Structure formats: C-alpha cells, structure tokens
Amino acid sequence: MGTVQRSDEVLEALRAHAKRITAPKRAVIEVLVHAHDHLTADEVTKQVQALRPDVSPSTVYRILEELDDLDLVVHSHTGHGAAVYHLAGASHSHVTCEGCHTTFEVPSEIYDRLARELLATQGFELNRHHVALSGLCEHCRGSHS
Template identity: 40%
Template sequence: MTPQRQLVLDAVSELGHATPEAVCTRVQATAPAVNITTVYRTLDLLEQLGVVKHTHLGHGAPTYATSEHEHVHLVCHHCGRVDEIDADALDDLAGALQASHGFRLDATHVALSGACRDCADRADAEADAALPDETVEAP
C-alpha cells in the first residue's frame, strides 16, 4: 500500500459515501500533488482488491465506501435524501431471483429509487388537498 493509496482509502473511510471528486479534495488537503486521475485509478484498484465498493445513487458520479459498509441505499428522487437499510432486507428478493433465474444478487451494490417518507407524505397531502370537496349543501 503506497502512501497515496492509503490517503485515498483513508478519505473514503472518513467521508462515508464519497464521490471521486470529494475523495480527491480530501486527499489534496494533505497531498496537493495527487490528481483526480490518480484517485480514480486508486479507487478502481481498491475495488478490485475488495477494499471499497461503489454504488450509483442517482445520476452522476458513483459514490465509494469501504467494503464493510454493506447496506442498501434508499434514494429519494424528490429531495435527494439517502437512507440506508440492512442488505438482508432484500433476502426474499435475492432468493426469488436465485430460484427463478439462477441470478445471485449483490444487495450491497444496490440503490433503490423512490420517495422518502417526508416527500411521500407531502405528495399524499397535496393530492388530498386537490380533491374536490364532496359535501353537498341541502337546499
């Protein structure tokens, strides 16, 4: 492990879910000569070694986390909030995919898109408010 690689790994560990650009910024605070190309190559190598994993949380750059950081990401496509749940929450789905297709799901590499509780509640309230008032007044 070279000093530059260790700096990249340390940055990923400290930042949690981090884009390569965020990792580069963190590394450059200590080692200004490290460039984004080096960070990308190091992240690729660390992923090949099983030390980090990447996930696409939406459009844009992937985010990286250490491999012991195993969970499923719940990404709200309204506000951008990212929640985490245990990967075993998808065990039933993984079993069904294995049985029906012989497919082995890596649930630690998954981001599910939808609406967080707050955005879903707000959408429900807006939908309820848009419904016509059905009360009829007697003549």
C-alpha cells in the same frame, strides 16, 4: 452502519495482496475511513487534495479502482449522479430518494426474500449493493400528499 474498517486493516490487506503502499494510497484510505457520508470519486479527490495537494484526480481514480478490484472498497450507483464509494467493511444496501436525492442505508437482509426468489425462479443472483433502488423518502412522500 456495519463494521467500520480501520486504515491499518486496509493497509494490511493491501500488503497481503503484495500491493505497494504509496502516500496517495494512504491518503485515499484515510479519507474513506473517516468519511461519514457516501463520497463520489470527485469528493474523495477533493478531500485527498486537502491533505496532499500534489495528488491528481487520475491518481485517486486509479487507487479507487484498485481498491474496488481487491474488494476493499465498494461502489454503488445511487441515481443519475456519479457512483459513490465506501469501504467494503461497511456492508449495507442503498435506497435513494427521487425527491431530495438523499441516499439511505438499509440492511442488506431486507433483500433476502427477493434474492431467494430471483435465484429460485430466474436463476439470477442479485447483487444487493451495486445499484440503489429509487423511490420517495418519508419526508418527500409527506410533502407530496
């Protein structure tokens, strides 16, 4: 994991962008700060509602989008399911296993050479964390051989 952001840092960044800090927003940030896993928007909603049952899923979705637009939160597509969210401070890339559907964090530097070559040969700038690469994890490779 990279640096884990604290909720007051995220709230401070929101204030710097002149964004209103609402109770549902606080709850979403609280959930993301304490998440040990990659959460889909539905999972974020479930955990937010455990704190504040009055918050609707559409409110959570809107807040995630706002935080995403401000680069305070990033999302990643890790296979066929819904995108997962985490705080932008925890910067890393993802690989996802097609066997057990586990998402693993890998250091973004792993893609340095690929990123350099894509830029030099195709003029293409790689986004290292938006979409996960897929394959088979060590465990699943073992059980298939």
